[in-house]
Amino acid sequence: MAEGYSSRAQRVSLALLLSSVLLVVSACGTSKEAEMSPDEARNALVSTIEASAAQLDVAGWSRSHAPEVGDCGARAGMRANYSFTYGAPAPEGHHEADARAVADYWRSLGMDVRLVESPAYVVYGSGGPVEGLTFSTGPGNYFIAGESLCASGDADELRKQDNG
Structure with missing residues (x-):
């Protein structure tokens, strides 16, 4: 028994x-990803990229395009995210310091960060308020590109809304 x-x-x-x-x-x-609306995910991406650029003494930042909707769900159309790119002419001689400044800023946001020093300084970050970001120092221009967290939403419908 x-x-x-x-x-x-x-x-x-x-x-x-x-x-x-x-x-x-x-x-x-x-996670916060499930709690975010597509608008919040897009806004978090854009504001994180623009705030990253503001860490640098670099003029001429511009958007290469509006944030673009992506489909990140297992089932097409049920999960959406955004991609976005921001660029500026690269100043001479500041690449290492700028890459380190961006890396430090991203760490302050709780992101996991990796810095590559050759052939150009490139910073990779993931986590925090976004899925992932990249900061590249060359050649010729600085670029910050990234992808937002996934959010509940129909990517096809969001594309229609964005395209009028």
Whole structure:
């Protein structure tokens, strides 16, 4: 009888443990990404890129295009994100310092950052308010490009709205 009780108690304990794990895993799925609207995801991307550019003493930043809608869901059209690029003429002699300034700023936002020094200084960041960003120092121009977090939304409908 004690053996049957022990076995039953182990099964109940295992079931409770698995339930707890599933609860934690499902809670992880309710990240800020699930809470964001497509507009919030787009705005977070654009403002993070523009704030990154503002860390540098560089004039002439401009948008190469409006933020573009992407489809990041497993089922087409059910999850959307945005991509965006910002550029400026690269100043001479500041590439390393500028790359380090951007890397430090992104770290302050809670992003994971990697700095590549050759053949040009390039900073890669992920996490924080966006899915990922890249800052490139050359050749010729600085570019900050990125992708927003995914948000619930129909990418096809968002494209229609963006195109009038």
